[in-house]
Amino acid sequence: MRILVVCQHFYPETFRINDITYELVKKGHDVTVLTGLPNYPEGKVYKGYKWFQNRKQVVNGVKIKRCSLVGRRKSTLMMGINYAWFAIFGCLKAFFMKKDFDVVYVYQLSPISMTWPGILVSKLKKIPLIIHCLDQWPISVTTGPIGKDSVLYKILEKMSIWSYNKASRIIISSKSFKRYFEHELKISAKSKGLTYYPSYAESDYENVGQMENNVFDIVFAGNIGPAQSVETIIETANLLKEHKDIMFHIVGDGLSRQVCEDLSNQYKLENVKFYGFHPVEDMPQYYALADCFIITMVDNEVVNSTLPAKVQSYMLAAKPIVGAISGEVKEVVEEADCGYCTNSGNYEELAQIITRVYNDKEKCRYFGKNSYSYYQSHFEKNKCINDLVAIFKEEIEKGV
Known part of the structure; x- marks a missing residue:
């Protein structure tokens, strides 16, 4: 199959879509991936990608086409400009793409407007559009300053309904x-x-082993944003600071x-370490360090x-999971019987x-x-990859 993947984020940014495309090539x-300029999570365009550098690349057999993009920085205003910029310049790039494709696959993170270049190609070339929803729009914006009763939310809701309805199939x-x-969206x-199409973890996280250092190491890995409530981890670490052999490692x-760093410094915590952002290939060392993983939201x-x-990723590494999180994660951890969760x-x-x-090493192993x-x-x-390919084939056979 000739597959066009549309996502605002791609290599060298570390999102799972990278691995999905590599696996599709192996099969x-x-x-071909239509994407922007890498700038996540720092919000600054990476070195080597400014001034028209690396607008076309081939990585692990995946052909990458990049459109113009401004970095998201760390302000709500710049994030909004970043989102709009990709929607506009992504569509321009899509309009002039000459290659024929069999299917368009949008890996939809935030915002919903990253689907628009895919919608355009689907219409121009009369091919199926698959939207893979990982962030629900517009409800996702309510984790920030935008309320459901606001005028802006109503506009985003109409925009989202329109975008999702352009898909041949939505996978969640x-x-x-x-x-x-x-x-909410009245889309059946x-x-x-x-x-339902769940995420999988990169193979890097399998067989990471266990680093022995006579300390009980608890690892958090990932984005440190308002939704992740990493402050809860800092508060927990403060309660456990007298346990000198329990350490918290925040990677991301x-x-x-x-x-979170300011809160840790305020409490003068010596049992919390921050490591900053690391690419996927660096993560196995931190996963090997973990006696236990932690998740909070x-x-x-x-x-x-x-x-x-x-x-x-935590599960593939074969480690226990503890968390302060409600909803689906708590249900999965309980169903898997792989740890303990309390409420957010x-x-x-x-x-x-x-x-x-x-205090229960045997339970940890269990x-x-x-x-x-x-x-x-x-x-x-x-x-998971075979299931995705099967979805593509089903929609191609149906036609537009």
């Missing part, structure tokens, strides 16, 4: 998304499929990193309905959970084994 498919990364599409499974970056209807991709923001009970896991087993049963990579 013999011709893959969380089972809970179906309820949102059907009840009958019309758009709403096919984002809008809330400085706030704010209590929000959007967040509660998502299954962050880090959960699959409950750092006092989270501290008790960590103490319980710390949870780790269950993590890996659940991953293989529900998220195994080769099966």
